[in-house]
Amino acid sequence: xxxxxxxxxxxxxxxxxxxxxxxxxxxxxxxxxxxxxxxxxxxxxxxxxxxxxxxxxxxxxxxxxxxxxxxxxxxxxxxxxxxxxxxxxxx
Numbered sequence: 001x002x003x004x005x006x007x008x009x010x011x012x013x014x015x016x017x018x019x020x021x022x023x024x025x026x027x028x029x030x031x032x033x034x035x036x037x038x039x040x041x042x043x044x045x046x047x048x049x050x051x052x053x054x055x056x057x058x059x060x061x062x063x064x065x066x067x068x069x070x071x072x073x074x075x076x077x078x079x080x081x082x083x084x085x086x087x088x089x090x091x
Contacts, residue, residue: 003053010050016043017066034077041070 020039023029029036044067051060 006050006053009046013043013046013048013050016040016046018043031073032077032080034074034081037070037074037077041067041074044070 016039020029020036020043023039024031024036044063048060048063048067051063
């Protein structure tokens with residue numbers, strides 16, 4: 001049962017990353033959006049979790065970088081959101 005669970009979580013992570021890319025390509029999301037970064041971050045973390053049970057160093061390196069870059073993008077998107085919100089509230 002545990003083999004199925006970690007594979008299912010990894011596949012769900014794949015879905016999140018691919019959904020983010022699909023939505024970006026079809027211009028349903030912007031690369032600067034919170035949703036885009038969050039989908040990528042969750043996807044990368046789910047894939048990393050699955051790699052704990054079926055180790056693959058090259059994949060772990062890529063997913064770690066993907067998670068860190070997504071976290072940075074999420075930070076930037078949230079900061080931009082609150083900056084814009086602050087300007088419209090006080091302006």
